[in-house]
Amino acid sequence: MAYFPIFTQIDGKRCLIAGGGKVAARKVYTLLQYGADVVVMAEKVCGEIKEVLPEENVFEGVFKYIHKNRCNKNEWDIDENKYDTGGNISNTELENTLDKRYSSNSNLKNISYDLEISENLLESLSADLSEDLLKIRKNIFLEKEIGKAFLVVAATSNREENHHIAELCHAYNVLVNVADSEEESSFIFPSVVRKGDISIGINSGTGSPTVSKHIRKQIEKAVPDYYADIAVFMGKLREYVKANFKEESQRRYILKTAAAEAFAEERVLTQKEIEEIIRQGQK
Secondary structure, three states: OOOOOOOOOOOOOEEEEEOOOHHHHHHHHHHHHOOOEEEEEEOOOOHHHHHHOOHHHEEEOOHHHOOHHHOOHHHOOOOHHHHHOOOOOOOHHHHHHHHHHOOOOOOHHHOOOOOOOOHHHHHHOOHHHHHHHHHHHHHHHHHHHHHHOOEEEEOOOOHHHHHHHHHHHHHHOOEEEEOOOOOOOOOOOOEEEEEOOEEEEEOOOOOOHHHHHHHHHHHHHHOOOHHHHHHHHHHHHHHHHHHHOOOHHHHHHHHHHHHHHHHHHOOOOOHHHHHHHHHHHOO
């Protein structure tokens, strides 16, 4: 399937990467090139990601998913002291609370607090209930981060988790790329050639990264670095021409001639050369 290429501006926009491996690292590098505010969430984050992101943008491990200062314990009818004793205490009270807050049809969008429960409490609960509680804590934070994101990349090694992230993104109308499922993706993360402000996105339409990578290498060879300087030069010249020449024929002549000469000379034109082109365009 052929995809329509769309370019967007992400400078300063929050981009969430779910996953902390090599695939996630490549996405992080690409997004950072365009000034994105990249946040990574994963059970384990590789060193390559930690080297390029500030610590506050990396959420690693279950307990680091929680902003504890934002928790409102009064919303939860749980006496933690009962459970921290380590005695033979029933889990009924906690189970009832979780059932009340998170029924199978619950909508988490209106939740404005995080569940903070001590690690001692988690250790005293049954293994199954403790694991459920950890999942709830993780999902609350995950959903909040998705709600704040401009775009999301689901690049975990877990198919079920990637699917869950995709569903949340679709519910919130947030752009999502799912590394292991084009069908669940609302945008395709392209292979990118970057030369200054020139960006070329590549997608093979076959789901094969190998094909896109081969094409990218060919394009990198075909597009010289000086093209970036010419692009900046032509952008400035275009603004000058638009502001000073009303006739479309003059504008077209100056810009077309300047571009042709710049590419022929493989460099930015001098002021004298530009003035001569303008003089010819005014005849």
